[in-house]
Amino acid sequence: MAVERNYYTIDPEGKLTCNKCKVPLVKGKAKFMYLENGFPVEMPVCPKCGFVYVPEELALGKVLAVERALEDK
Amino acid sequence: MTYIQERGSTHVYHVNRMSKEEMDHMISLCVHDQPAYCVAACPFKVDTKEMLFYAAKGNFKKALAIYEKITPFPMILCDGCTAPCEEKCKLCEIGDGVSIREVERAIVRYGESGKRSSVFRIRKKKKAVIFGSGLFPLFLAGELERKMYPTTIYCQEENYEEYIAAAAHLSESDCRNEAKRLKSMDLVFEFGCSLDPVFIREKMELADVVCASEEIAQKLAPQEEADIEIMLREQARIVSGSTQSVMDAAFSAKRAALTVDLLVQNLSPYSNRGSEGAVTTRLYTNIEGIKGSERIPCGAEGYSKEEAVEEAKRCIQCHCDECIKSCVYLSEYKKHPGLLAREIYNNTQIIMGDHPMNKAMNSCSLCGQCTVTCPNGFDMSQVCRSARENMVSTDKMPLAPHEFALMDMLFSNSEAFLCKPQPGFDICRYVFFPGCQAGAIAPDVVMDVYEDLCRRVEGGVALILGCCGAISEWAGRYEMTEKVNEQLKQELAKLGDPAIIAGCPSCMKQLKESTGAVVTGVWEILKEIGLPETARGLEVPVAIHDACGARGDVHTQDTIRELLTEMGCTVENTEYSRDLSPCCGYGGLTAYANKDMAAKMAAKCLERSDAPYVTYCMACRDRFVREGRESRHILELLYGDHACSMPDISEKRYNRLMLKEKLLKNIWNEELMMEKKDYTVTYTEDAIRMMDERMILKSDVERVLADYRESQEAVLDEETKELVARSRLGNVTFWVRFIETEEGYLVRRAYSHRMNIMKRVGQ
Numbered sequence: 001m002a003v004e005r006n007y008y009t010i011d012p013e014g015k016l017t018c019n020k021c022k023v024p025l026v027k028g029k030a031k032f033m034y035l036e037n038g039f040p041v042e043m044p045v046c047p048k049c050g051f052v053y054v055p056e057e058l059a060l061g062k063v064l065a066v067e068r069a070l071e072d073k
Numbered sequence: 074m075t076y077i078q079e080r081g082s083t084h085v086y087h088v089n090r091m092s093k094e095e096m097d098h099m100i101s102l103c104v105h106d107q108p109a110y111c112v113a114a115c116p117f118k119v120d121t122k123e124m125l126f127y128a129a130k131g132n133f134k135k136a137l138a139i140y141e142k143i144t145p146f147p148m149i150l151c152d153g154c155t156a157p158c159e160e161k162c163k164l165c166e167i168g169d170g171v172s173i174r175e176v177e178r179a180i181v182r183y184g185e186s187g188k189r190s191s192v193f194r195i196r197k198k199k200k201a202v203i204f205g206s207g208l209f210p211l212f213l214a215g216e217l218e219r220k221m222y223p224t225t226i227y228c229q230e231e232n233y234e235e236y237i238a239a240a241a242h243l244s245e246s247d248c249r250n251e252a253k254r255l256k257s258m259d260l261v262f263e264f265g266c267s268l269d270p271v272f273i274r275e276k277m278e279l280a281d282v283v284c285a286s287e288e289i290a291q292k293l294a295p296q297e298e299a300d301i302e303i304m305l306r307e308q309a310r311i312v313s314g315s316t317q318s319v320m321d322a323a324f325s326a327k328r329a330a331l332t333v334d335l336l337v338q339n340l341s342p343y344s345n346r347g348s349e350g351a352v353t354t355r356l357y358t359n360i361e362g363i364k365g366s367e368r369i370p371c372g373a374e375g376y377s378k379e380e381a382v383e384e385a386k387r388c389i390q391c392h393c394d395e396c397i398k399s400c401v402y403l404s405e406y407k408k409h410p411g412l413l414a415r416e417i418y419n420n421t422q423i424i425m426g427d428h429p430m431n432k433a434m435n436s437c438s439l440c441g442q443c444t445v446t447c448p449n450g451f452d453m454s455q456v457c458r459s460a461r462e463n464m465v466s467t468d469k470m471p472l473a474p475h476e477f478a479l480m481d482m483l484f485s486n487s488e489a490f491l492c493k494p495q496p497g498f499d500i501c502r503y504v505f506f507p508g509c510q511a512g513a514i515a516p517d518v519v520m521d522v523y524e525d526l527c528r529r530v531e532g533g534v535a536l537i538l539g540c541c542g543a544i545s546e547w548a549g550r551y552e553m554t555e556k557v558n559e560q561l562k563q564e565l566a567k568l569g570d571p572a573i574i575a576g577c578p579s580c581m582k583q584l585k586e587s588t589g590a591v592v593t594g595v596w597e598i599l600k601e602i603g604l605p606e607t608a609r610g611l612e613v614p615v616a617i618h619d620a621c622g623a624r625g626d627v628h629t630q631d632t633i634r635e636l637l638t639e640m641g642c643t644v645e646n647t648e649y650s651r652d653l654s655p656c657c658g659y660g661g662l663t664a665y666a667n668k669d670m671a672a673k674m675a676a677k678c679l680e681r682s683d684a685p686y687v688t689y690c691m692a693c694r695d696r697f698v699r700e701g702r703e704s705r706h707i708l709e710l711l712y713g714d715h716a717c718s719m720p721d722i723s724e725k726r727y728n729r730l731m732l733k734e735k736l737l738k739n740i741w742n743e744e745l746m747m748e749k750k751d752y753t754v755t756y757t758e759d760a761i762r763m764m765d766e767r768m769i770l771k772s773d774v775e776r777v778l779a780d781y782r783e784s785q786e787a788v789l790d791e792e793t794k795e796l797v798a799r800s801r802l803g804n805v806t807f808w809v810r811f812i813e814t815e816e817g818y819l820v821r822r823a824y825s826h827r828m829n830i831m832k833r834v835g836q
Contacts, residue, residue: 031831073426
């Protein structure tokens with residue numbers, strides 16, 4: 001069986017709750033898509049409604065760096 | 074709200090908006106890499122400039138290495154050098170030229186010969202022979218040895234010293250040194266040969282190429298004259314050359330060595346010779362501000378080491394950097410425009426892979442200053458603009474650097490757009506077009522101007538609040554520009570195609586080209602109808618910053634100065650004004666694509682004077698205030714009203730909407746229905762600061778909150794008890810961190826990313 005690869009993993013560690021479903025966010029499978037490229041990641045996700053949370057540090061750090069690299073492709 | 078379609082990254086197709094020939098022509102205008110005057114005048118193309126550079130630093134070893142590149146026998150050559158370079162020295166125009174020959178002699182005398190590189194030097198298979206002695210055979214032997222031909226020299230002399238002495242008149246010690254140099258070369262000498270025809274014919278059989286002194290060649294082929302261009306008796310296949318002077322001999326030997334190269338490859342000795350001898354140069358060197366001086370006197374013994382260094386220091390290292398010294402963009406990229414243009418053009422030709430020059434092409438402010446400063450009119454703005462259009466047409470241009478500005482343009486031409494004839498007129502003689510930045514930064518001033526124009530100008534003055542299309546033009550989004558042009562043309566037609574009174578030089582330029590209408594600056598109209606009563610100049614002297622939109626428009630530049638004088642302003646003269654004026658950093662969307670570069674551009678503009686700046690472009694005014702300098706738009710002085718002090722990106726939009734609402738109410742007596750919310754959204758100071766920095770509008774945040782109210786989708790941070798909601802608006806996901814208050818919401822943080830995120834299912 002192929003080993004699943006994730007480009008980035010964030011564990012909510014029980015510090016985040018989905019406001020709509022009132023359940024804690026869990027580490028779940030998500031996907032970043034940009035300019036027809038996709039990256040599997042593990043992000044804090046609501047197990048009920050599927051809301052994926054992207055923290056500020058990630059958005060302004062890694063995500064921005066990958067965006068810039070893809071924009072110049 | 075309409076959004077702009079993001080591109081894909083895997084499309085492969087290609088459209089050229091600037092042909093290779095056009096680009097080559099443009100690049101050929103840049104003379105930066107043309108040889109210096111002294112280098113061009115030298116038949117050996119010795120890099121005199123570089124040699125003097127090292128000599129001036131006292132590095133004679135490196136200086137000698139440069140000289141040794143062009144001749145195997147530097148001592149003999151410099152002794153007989155007639156220095157055609159000296160009369161071409163640029164310093165001759167203002168005083169004594171550099172005494173290059175004497176410095177060169179000092180370099181040869183004091184410089185230490187470096188080790189010859191033996192890497193990748195493989196001996197050739199074809200053999201050469203040289204018969205006889207003298208300057209030409211000596212230099213040719215050296216040249217052939219450099220080219221790695223196994224060469225045998227047959228001569229009557231008995232040893233190396235005699236061979237050198239037969240060629241050149243050197244002092245005993247110099248002769249010994251050159252003999253030592255000759256001995257160290259990879260050459261075979263057969264001394265004491267009789268050189269009679271039988272001997273020569275016998276040896277000729279053993280070689281692939283035969284070379285000889287002119288006397289021997291004449292004896293061997295008396296019926297044939299040597300071609301002096303290629304140093305060859307073609308029938309007899311004998312390479313020979315004259316020994317009239319050292320320069321002649323050394324130059325003939327170079328030509329002869331090239332002929333040998335071509336002969337052994339069975340190629341025509343007439344073609345593929347490249348450029349031989351002195352050339353003409355197109356270099357431009359500005360000597361303004363350089364003082365002429367006298368050369369350091371030289372005695373019969375030549376320069377001492379110190380004197381040679383001093384004389385070499387007089388060299389001004391001729392080069393052209395006219396465009397670079399006044400342009401932040403070119404000096405930041407540390408490349409002359411010819412090279413930068415080539416790299417940018419190549420970037421547009423990449424079909425798959427990285428486009429490393431995207432940022433470079435988007436950082437130019439397209440201001441056109443270089444076309445004025447360059448002695449040949451090199452136009453970097455044309456290169457960058459066409460490269461941007463090319464990238465857009467091939468769908469390779471990222472939207473990220475320009476999207477905010479483009480969305481701003483769409484906002485100006487939709488929600489904030491207004492086109493109305495003056496009350497009481499169906500058809501107007503004029504239409505006032507203040508420009509999007511005037512409405513965003515100084516709405517009250519726009520209001521004053523329009524009311525005044527309606528009062529004092531006959532024939533009716535309509536009003537258009539909107540963007541002229543310069544934003545999309547700068548971004549290279551030509552299809553969007555065409556749409557703006559279409560919209561404006563339709564609106565103008567409704568008003569009876571009036572003449573345009575523009576409030577911004579960039580709009581003036583853009584509208585002239587796009588609508589074909591008669592466009593006049595508002596300053597011109599005010600000069601004609603007289604200043605408004607409110608006009609007051611500043612009491613302190615002011616500096617004028619000429620807008621890049623008015624480059625080449627002397628009339629506008631003059632009018633601004635006349636108006637200021639009429640208002641009683643004292644204008645300071647500054648460097649780089651009028652056509653030479655640099656850009657504030659707003660032009661070409663530099664402020665969006667490269668914030669740091671734009672800040673440096675504004676700072677560069679302000680270097681010219683400590684006085685308050687008067688501008689006639691609202692964007693310049695705003696950027697200077699942000700850099701901490703008192704700055705006024707001329708309309709502020711004319712109407713005694715103030716622009717907003719550093720409005721943030723949200724205020725700039727709000728101001729445009731408010732201006733529209735106020736004008737509709739005051740002039741046309743119409744009410745604009747503004748959407749009212751039954752809750753409030755407040756912001757912490759931190760949030761306001763970070764939103765401005767991150768280009769997040771209040772309207773974006775409010776959309777996220779409105780979506781949250783509807784869906785309740787958000788994450789609760791258990792540690793801070795803050796809620797984090799998000800919405801995808803167009804190509805960007807906005808996140809807002811807030812708390813709920815009694816009246817509504819308090820926003821504490823906001824951030825965004827362009828990447829789209831979704832839940833993975835079934836993987």
